[in-house]
Amino acid sequence: MRIAVIDGQGGGIGRVIVEKLRKALPKDDVEIIALGTNAMAAALMLKAGANDAASGENAVIYNADKVDIIVGTIAVLMPHSMLGEFTPGMAEAVAKSPARKILLHLNRSNVEIVGVVAEPLPHLIDFLVERVKTIMAARCAGQG
Template identity: 75%
Template sequence: MRIAVIDGQGGGIGKVMVEKLRLSLAREDVEIIALGTNALASALMLKAGANEAASGENAIIYNAGRVDIIIGTIAVLIAHSMLGEFTPAMAAAVAASPAKKVLLHLNRANVEVVGVVDEPLPHLVDQLVERVRVLVEGKKNHRIPLWGGH
């Protein structure tokens, strides 16, 4: 199971996600790949416990289709998000990836998602990690399809 955590700017949100994923999924068959829009974000996520890290547009485009789950904020689907760090090509690659996307709904991308509860970031990350844990366990036990039911 390969999980990509995508973040940019300072990498703080990605760092928290990687730390909590690593604690919840302390298994050898789960590989966490940190994909940063810049070297700082990638390095912070690597230090937090990712198995591998890469940064930049090509790294995100190349790896988006080669993982089982993509983790990040809703900004990874929006061109020019993260103060312009997330390019249209990156957003298109993530959107087109067959990977299951488990995303946080932060309002920093100026997008409001109706029907979600406004919670503090730590609570949202806990919910995200729990969802990923269920997906990973489901994949192992063939209970929950990862590819949208296909």
């Protein structure tokens, strides 16, 4: 299974996601690709345990439809998010990708997701990792 972790700016959220996914999932069965909106974010995720990393608009567009799961924040669906680092082309590529998207609902924009639990970021990342594990288990059992 190929998982893309997308992050930008400082890459801190992506770094934590990669670390937790790497600890929770079997290394032989999972390839984690760090896609940063900038080189610093990509490098931080690579250092955290991603198998490979790339940065910039073309990296996100090129890889979005080549992975099974995309993880990150809800910002990866919104053009001009991440203080303008996430381009309309990136958002469109992620939205159009056939990959399953498992996204954190951080309220750093003017978008509010109704019906979600307000939890600290570390708890949300734990929920995200558990969801990825559930999807992987279902695929291995032939259900997904």
